[in-house]
Amino acid sequence: MSTETSPWEEHFGSRENQNKAAQLGMWIFLGSEVLLFTNLFVGYGVYRYYYPDIFVEGSKHLEAGWATVQTLLLVTSSLFVALAVHYIRQGRQFLTALVLLVGMGMGLGFLGIKGWEYWKHWTEGALPGEYYRLEELPVRGGSLFFTLYFLLTGLHAVHMLVALGLLGWLVWGAVSGKYTAEYHIPVEVGGLYWHLVDVFWLFIYPLLYLVE
Amino acid sequence: MNPSAGSSQPAITYLNHETTVGSWLLTRDHKRIGVMFLVLVILALLLGGVFAMVLRIELLTPGPTIISAMTYNRMFTLHGVTMVWLFMIPAIPSAFGNFVLPIMLGAKDVAFPRLNLASVYIYVAGAGLTLFGMLWSGADTGWTFYTPYSTTSPTAVAPILLGVFIIGFSTIITGLNFITTVHTLRAPGMHWSRIPLFVWALYGTSVIQVVATPVLGMVLLLVFFERVFGVGLFDPARGGDPVLFQHMFWFYSHPAVYIMVLPAMGVITEVVCAFSRKNIFGYKMIAASTFGIAFVGFFSWGHHMFVSGQSTFGSGVFGVLSMLVAIFTAIKIFNWVATMYGGSIDLRVPLLYVLGFIFLLVFGGMTGVAVATTSLDVHWHDTYFIVAHFHYIMVGAVLMAFLAALHYWWPKMFGRVYPERWSFLAASTIIFGFIVTFLPQFLLGNLGMPRRYYQYPAELQWLNVLSTAGASLLAFGFTLIGVYLLWSLRYGRVSTANPWGSSGYEWYSGSPPAPHNFTEAPRFEREVHDYTVPEAPRVY
């Protein structure tokens, strides 16, 4: 029977096997997550096909410059999270916590910019569905673009929040010495999740901001 | 077959090593989780069954009978929601899969026991929210939640949508757990080519669960947002396309049929082998066809939309792909029958259910091919023919397999044997009652009675009365099963470790199994369902 204090679960047979299981489980979960977004991407594709011009116009309404900054922030943060995995494998817990915190800071920066963007849309009335007030674009199509915009970025932001919580938990674990060079699988798995959230953005960003 | 097999029953079992309520509610033991799911899904079956009986009684007369149209519309919605999401999808994987999959692989537990426990509570939370929605006002949209009706209906659709969304996570977790378990926790000697076909079926199911459930979750969430926040993604007034919802919905809900049917087919494979005392005919073909169904199932959703204005060519492609599913199913049916060849067949109740299963699946499958034939579906779409067809598959086939599994693994789970004669009576009643219930519905569909009809043309009454009569037989059969199974828990004969003389891998453990499944590490030296030697496998 597994004891409460040891992170090693007995039923796996060996530690390698537990690491393997944790990673496989995470990958399956990530696959599942990807499909969560599929609907929205499909919806985007279909409605873009219905209203091509309106979607291009809608895209011009967004802050492409700031979105590029956001993209850079996220990509860099992924680098730091990758570094964290590297450090924890060597058992350097303090450095791990540090780079994770830097990564989290960038994530928060990303969310800050997003929040500012949302506020801007709020004031100009570029809101989803029945709250849509923007006059430059017709409701048929225009409101759909902003519905999809808010759903895609909103769902992504929710994932960001979850991922930030996860990183925070990893920082705590690293500082308190729970993770060692030997037992580093949570950092690896948590890092995977962060990268996935990052990758989602790399799909959302061109679709919403760049496509002409 | 070998009475000595009973001698090595473990004295301490998963049932008696801890008996407090807390030890059940906070257990991480996959067997106890399986039993908890079994109780939950049977409750759901009961609830859905009551809804079904109310519907059938209402349809006794062409006009209003006992309930109003509004109540009727809620009833069929709740019947569908309960049966599909609360019963059928978790029934075999979460209850029996959780119980026997690790044992079949020689593992002590599933890969993530804590997540497994969480899946129970997520299910309870989702089911609770759904029930709350039902009691509050009960949706009247049909279980398919088609927009724009579902976004404008005055009933409480939102909590039910959210409840189903939450239950989806329970399904994903179970799938994730099974896949990881199969990959990482197989006992020494359990090669890929030895994995029992029930496990392969669960594996295929898990893949669908992990891949398709999030899609459903998202689409239900979109309808939820549309109702609560008015985001209007499917609203024609804002340029949205209500048919897009149907595509997204069926992208999950068609594969969902295979989430229900694949585990059922896995059960059938195990039971046919055990009672024919034969290895399976065409192991690889059955495993391959499982994945064939899982794969093709994702590309046939459009056959629900032949008359919704989708392109003629699109309908043709979806029609052909749907027929491929029938081919994979046919392979399995032929292989099961071929397995009986040269066997030593003992017609016990589980095998009787298997015969019922094959019978209903042949008709359900053949009518499935018929409705995939585009021109015929135009007449049958949304009529009672479709209702009869999917009940043949889902109730007929899945429920038969569920009952087969329940009887086959009852001694394994609880160490007691159910009364043989009563179970024969119940099984015959159910199979006969089922045919009487749903055969007239094929004819009603041919006559053109649309589904979800509160009132119908008077000339169709006698067929409806026949169908209701069959439904009461079904209700009687289920009551009988409930009574004798509960009775057997306390008064039934104590089972030996391997009452069927099966050489399936799950019988390598005791009945009921020890807390960690085996008292010593099992060695899987024989092929699964190897009956070339008279001894039953050793109990570890």
Place this chain on the structure above:
Amino acid sequence: MTPGEDSLAGTVEELFRRVLFLPEQASTVAKDVDHLHYVIITTAMVAATVIFGTAAYFLIRFRRRSETEVTRRVEGTLVWEVLFVGVPLSTFLVWFFVGYHDFIRMQTPPPDAMDVYVVGKQWMWQFTHPEGPNSIGVLRVPVGKPVRLLLTSRDVIHSFYVPAFRIKQDALPGAYTQTWFEVTKPGSYRVMCAEYCGLKHSEMWAEVQALSPEDYEAWMQEQRRGLVSRRDASPSAPEREEPHKPARQAASYDAQNPHGEVMYGERGTLAERGERVAAERGCLKCHTVDGTAHIGPTWLGLYGRRERLTTGETVVADEAYLTESMMKPGARLVEGFEPVMPSYLGELEAAEVAALVEYIKTLRGARLETIRSEGPVYEPIGGK
């Protein structure tokens, strides 16, 4: 083919149709659809018999004779597996191609088809001929001429289904879909809604009245007389002779004549109940909730609105005025509307009136006005 063979084939066909409980075949495609149906069902029966025969034989032949019996290990061979796949696959593909061939025909209206516009709404069918006549519940068409239906919906998805024609087509809000049929014999045929559309889904019936070409022409001539604004279709000559056909009763049974739904186990907010009352009591037949003008004033934004009356006075549509309008509709009439609304005094319970008023109050705000659905476009048949 000699007449004898012909009648034999006819008898066999009729036998099949009756055994399978199929409705009469009244359109040009119905026979072809049914022929495939007969073939598939027969094959299914034969296949099932073979499978069960085999299983039953094995059950007896290989029954267990002793408790310690051992069995030979049998592996599936390639030949068997190829057979298991090949036989059903080839059968199914043949069915598919025959069926798809018919399906394409059913989906492609002939170029010489006449058009009729069909609008579904909760819970009635409206048919409009391009020549003018429009009717609720009865579609009149000539026998022997292909008819193309252009369907759309005012609210939720409906489905136009005529069992005797073996056709069905969804009517979608915000889009046109099409289907076609050619009736082979005069008579009336039941139309049903096949896509679940709410409370009275099962009463959303109509009928197709198939007239001989002469009767149809006479009827159309009759419609052309009189004022354009009053071109609501009236019954044709054969209908007046035989007013009690079952299908016609069905048609009049639908939305005109609800069966008196009782308020059953009411839940939800008052406004939600009002929405239901409005649907059940037929208010929405004349009043819209989306801002479009109809027989009565729209309810969108009605509450609190200043209305100009026929007398020239103005009135604010508050609770008192709304209630008065339900009970004494003619007392203070809004300008531009005919005094056609019946009094609901004694018809509506006090709670229902309150519910309606609350519902109308929730329809404030101009949010829907700005997003009025534009009429969907349809494409005419090529070369017309």
